[in-house]
Amino acid sequence: MLLTEEEIGNEQIDAAQAPGDTAAGSPTSELEEARRERDQFRVLAQRVQADFVNYRKRVDTERDDFRRSANRALLLKLLSVLDGLDLALQGDAARDVDQKWVEGVRAVKRNLDSALAGEGVEGYGGAGEKFDPRLHEAIARVPTAASPPDTVTRVHRMGYRMHGEVIRPALVEIAASPPDDSASPATQT
Incomplete structure (x- = not known):
């Protein structure tokens, strides 16, 4: 007995709809497998997306760190120039030259100060500030009664900070208590 194409198609449909049919290759098992694969790919896509977000954050942080480092190096060079201008305006050197030259150097210093202030x-x-080891680098302790102990008495080099972060500490001398002259070796027991 030969079956017509229509009868063959109907038998296949009936076999697919038979209850409890979970044999390999059946539409139900294929659907379940497709759902499992979909879920696996979804988890994988979420991991890849999270990895990419973390990568972008890391690159942004590294770029910002590089900029800060480059800015700091440039600022330290400019601060050295500023120190030279301060030195040129102090002492006998500024008195022994034409005052127009001195005013020109002062104008350059003001411009540089203004440019640096614009960058934070x-x-x-x-002198007179309380010594703070986070801001100052003490190069000498000077015994004196004129200032309280641990007070800045002389500044050898200005300190600078950018947006609150110290980029170069101030080099200073600080006051120390004067030696007690009343305690001589003859009176000690």
Whole structure:
């Protein structure tokens, strides 16, 4: 007995719809397998997306660190120039030359100070400040009664910070308690 094409198609449909049929290759098992694969790919895509977000954050952080490092190196060079201008304006050197030259150097210094201030750079380290090891680098302790102990008495080089972060500490001398002259070796027991 030969079956017509229509009868063959109907038998295949009936076989696919038979209850409890979970044999390999059946539409139900194929659907379940496709769903498992879909879920695996979804998890994989979420991991790849999270990895990419983390990569972008890391690259942004590294770029910002590089910029800060490059800016710091440039600022330290400019601060050295500023120190030279300060030195040129101090002492006998500024008195022994034409005052127009001195005013020109002062104008250059003001312009450089203004440019640095525009970038968030500020100087600190004046005499009379309380010594702070985070801001100052003490190069000498000077016994004196004129200032309280641990007070800056002289600034050798200004300190600078940018947006609150110290980029160069101030080099300073600080006051120390004067030696007690009343305690002589003859009176000690």
